[in-house]
Amino acid sequence: MASPRLPVISVKGKPFDCGQQYGTLARELIRRNVDIYFEMWHTLWRIGRPEILKQCRDLVPIIGEYDAGILEELEGVAMGADLSLEEIVAVNARYEINLARGLISSAGNGGCTSVATLPQVTKDGHTLLGQNWDWLPRFQGFNVILEVAQTGRPNLITQPEAGNLAHRGMNSAGVGACFNGMASSQDRFESKAPPHLIMMRGILNAENFSQALKAVLSTKPTVSGNFFIAHQDGEAIDLEVSPVDIGLLYPEGGILTHSNHFLTLTNREDLTDIIKSLYPDTVYRCHRARQLLEPDKGNIDVNSFQRVLRDHFSYPQSICRHPDDRAEGIQQWATLFSMIMDLEERTIYISEGAPCQNDYYQLTPESLRKD
Numbered sequence: 505m506a507s508p509r510l511p512v513i514s515v516k517g518k519p520f521d522c523g524q525q526y527g528t529l530a531r532e533l534i535r536r537n538v539d540i541y542f543e544m545w546h547t548l549w550r551i552g553r554p555e556i557l558k559q560c561r562d563l564v565p566i567i568g569e570y571d572a573g574i575l576e577e578l579e580g581v582a583m584g585a586d587l588s589l590e591e592i593v594a595v596n597a598r599y600e601i602n603l604a605r606g607l608i609s610s611a612g613n614g615g616c617t618s619v620a621t622l623p624q625v626t627k628d629g630h631t632l633l634g635q636n637w638d639w640l641p642r643f644q645g646f647n648v649i650l651e652v653a654q655t656g657r658p659n660l661i662t663q664p665e666a667g668n669l670a671h672r673g674m675n676s677a678g679v680g681a682c683f684n685g686m687a688s689s690q691d692r693f694e695s696k697a698p699p700h701l702i703m704m705r706g707i708l709n710a711e712n713f714s715q716a717l718k719a720v721l722s723t724k725p726t727v728s729g730n731f732f733i734a735h736q737d738g739e740a741i742d743l744e745v746s747p748v749d750i751g752l753l754y755p756e757g758g759i760l761t762h763s764n765h766f767l768t769l770t771n772r773e774d775l776t777d778i779i780k781s782l783y784p785d786t787v788y789r790c791h792r793a794r795q796l797l798e799p800d801k802g803n804i805d806v807n808s809f810q811r812v813l814r815d816h817f818s819y820p821q822s823i824c825r826h827p828d829d830r831a832e833g834i835q836q837w838a839t840l841f842s843m844i845m846d847l848e849e850r851t852i853y854i855s856e857g858a859p860c861q862n863d864y865y866q867l868t869p870e871s872l873r874k875d
Contacts, residue, residue, distance in 0.1 A: 516653035523577035527584020533666035534585040537646040549605050560593040562695035570698040595667040597699040603727050604693030615764040617789045617823045618682040618732040620740040625758035627805040630848035633734045634809045635682040636839045638825045644840050659871040660708045670705035676872045678736030679716045680845045681707045686728040689776035690747040700729040736847035744768050763789040785821035809844045814860045824860045
């Protein structure tokens, strides 16, 4: 296994205390990550900080109503990093800001691929969950591993961008989750629902599978996104979120895969999937992942996942994505991180950068160990 290079930020206590510890320990990374997003938004769309901060100020009560503890943690991050609460909210709402401003339609590449397998098809009877996270290479150096031992809620480990409270990860209650970008004709960034990455933290705060689903199903999102949720006891459900409805996708033959287009809600006249025409690779990546796992059914393990996540079919627009030399700037997306989670063992395997070029290293946090 490769030696870990991502900083591991371990925090514990009540929400504000966890946030303040996080903000203090990762202060420089958080501040730089905030700066690079605001620089990008200004360069692409000539939007100044005041406009974005106003939108984010309007999100504060929405986040507080969704989960007061999450808002307290964001306040702690802001204090620890010596930034305003609105600046921290901005990086946690960067998905909505990017989507609303047209980053999806401006870019010629993009997407993530998520995979889950249930105990009946894995070698050791464990539930496995994995994802390649594809994003702009300029953000490669601004991720952390955040380990949270929180008071009154399950402990968790997640791999977010610095300043975010969650992205892909799992908790001590056996819940794991990944997030995939999606886009529809109905998407509008309005301060009426918590940002999707805040909902990811809501999922990872859940004590059971029902609570994890409620973290999404209880909201009325104004932009599309995909929540890929699994549990150690052998269940996985995909939630395709849109402003008009939420579609549900279940495993077939013990395998669940997803990329960046709607597989449900396809017959609605009031919803047009924007992703498929922009990124045609999404229509084969989810199918390709399943096809690669099928021969291993009954013996699927971490090595099987690594083989899938390193796949180069239709390179460079492959599951293991590489920048396209024919593209420029924000069109050159790539796989920045790959993660595999064993929800039974509470173990994660991480590859930093393209997994075809980098080994996976293993982390088994003490705070997630079962009693």
